[in-house]
Amino acid sequence: MGGHLNVNHLLFLGHGALWTIGLSLIALIGGGIVGFVIALARISPLRSVRLLSAAYVQLVQGTPLLVILFLGYFGLAAIGLKMSPLAAASASLTLYVAAYLGEIWRGSIQSVPKPQWEAAEGLALSRTQRMMKVILPQAIRIATPPTVGFMVQIVKNTSLASVVGFVELMRSGQIVNNSLFEPFIVYAIIAAVYFAMCYPLSLFSQKLERRMGRGSANFSLA
Amino acid sequence: MQQTSSSTPIVSLRDVQKSFGSLKVLDGVSFTVERGEVLAIIGRSGSGKSTALRCIDRFEKVDGGEISVCGRRVDLPDVDLRALRQDVGIVFQSYNLFPHLTIEQNITLAPCSVKRMGLAEAKALAHKVLAQVGLEEKIHAYPEQLSGGQQQRAAIARSLAMQPKVMLFDEVTSALDPELTGEVLKVIEQLAADGMTMVMVTHEMGFARSIADRIVFMHRGKVHETGPASILTAPTTPELVQFVGTGNLKS
Numbered sequence: 001m002g003g004h005l006n007v008n009h010l011l012f013l014g015h016g017a018l019w020t021i022g023l024s025l026i027a028l029i030g031g032g033i034v035g036f037v038i039a040l041a042r043i044s045p046l047r048s049v050r051l052l053s054a055a056y057v058q059l060v061q062g063t064p065l066l067v068i069l070f071l072g073y074f075g076l077a078a079i080g081l082k083m084s085p086l087a088a089a090s091a092s093l094t095l096y097v098a099a100y101l102g103e104i105w106r107g108s109i110q111s112v113p114k115p116q117w118e119a120a121e122g123l124a125l126s127r128t129q130r131m132m133k134v135i136l137p138q139a140i141r142i143a144t145p146p147t148v149g150f151m152v153q154i155v156k157n158t159s160l161a162s163v164v165g166f167v168e169l170m171r172s173g174q175i176v177n178n179s180l181f182e183p184f185i186v187y188a189i190i191a192a193v194y195f196a197m198c199y200p201l202s203l204f205s206q207k208l209e210r211r212m213g214r215g216s217a218n219f220s221l222a
Numbered sequence: 223m224q225q226t227s228s229s230t231p232i233v234s235l236r237d238v239q240k241s242f243g244s245l246k247v248l249d250g251v252s253f254t255v256e257r258g259e260v261l262a263i264i265g266r267s268g269s270g271k272s273t274a275l276r277c278i279d280r281f282e283k284v285d286g287g288e289i290s291v292c293g294r295r296v297d298l299p300d301v302d303l304r305a306l307r308q309d310v311g312i313v314f315q316s317y318n319l320f321p322h323l324t325i326e327q328n329i330t331l332a333p334c335s336v337k338r339m340g341l342a343e344a345k346a347l348a349h350k351v352l353a354q355v356g357l358e359e360k361i362h363a364y365p366e367q368l369s370g371g372q373q374q375r376a377a378i379a380r381s382l383a384m385q386p387k388v389m390l391f392d393e394v395t396s397a398l399d400p401e402l403t404g405e406v407l408k409v410i411e412q413l414a415a416d417g418m419t420m421v422m423v424t425h426e427m428g429f430a431r432s433i434a435d436r437i438v439f440m441h442r443g444k445v446h447e448t449g450p451a452s453i454l455t456a457p458t459t460p461e462l463v464q465f466v467g468t469g470n471l472k473s
Binding site: 115 | 281311312331332336380
């Protein structure tokens, strides 16, 4: 009806795929930075900081990403804060990813055995020194497999940015399909490309997990 | 200053009270440790001996009473914890070496970050304290590559590198088999011979008797009996008679 799938369509999809990767990286980096702050805030000695960060996490984890995206793009525009699709998608994904990474990393920090804290305290290290030199190096090793695993979720969730008109892989697929009316072929291609991005991450995460599973021997290898 | 510090105890607890919830763990504990003295705290599990030890380094906050360590009031809320912990070394039952660092890095970490010591000087210090515990050949090993006894000796070396005025040992051989216990006790014996002030919570009665200048027997959160090591062979209270009589006294 609308012609056949040709190389231009594929190039367009490829362009969309690049934006999916780009948006994933923005979400990972932005969410990583904010998430790190959240993780530290969740274990802060100050009760108010702990409560606030916990509330943030609960709020975001209890809200669909789709709703956050709508709020960011349509909601804020309605009250006069107009953002581009890229900015709205980036901001929404950052908020979303930060809540999850913050929790993953808080758990990793807290799973470093308490006696490690005490040993560091007993040696007169300051709280910052304990964190930077004793706890975080161990927590990072614990956190790496679940963080890589969560990157799969980030990549897949960027597809929701299509609803605010951001042309990543999913949206580019919709556009191509609108001209071709070949939904099976087009969305099969889209699915394959997502899979090709996510599967290596999954494998990598599993490999890391197996390596961690072998025990702390990795400490000397890393 | 030297004059006064040699006459006042390095550690003193006076009427210390501590509860965990409704459980009274320390019920008016008092004892002192003089410079160069080795004090062994003995007693049943749950008698409060480890808690008493941990209060000295303020790993537990007390509910009442007074604790002084090296002229510093540890029970007060504004105590300078980092200064306190430079004066006090603590060694734990579970060694607690840092698994991501080599033995050398474990030892140099605190001198470098807390005392701002240069790395070369800190490494020389690491050699010195490892020689003290007989572990020089393990300087570049990671903790997991060491036996339990070696890890505990490395943990003692790590504490020594901060040149503490008093060392606390919290059941440091409880996780070790008799052979490994022996090598750790030998190190502690040598420290005692070198004049280190030490407070140890221990289940090794034979060791306590041979090394301790004074024994504190704790029972139900109180110091039940205290005196020279001879109280273990001639206990006066029925509780201590029972405690040393239940097979705890290894010869």
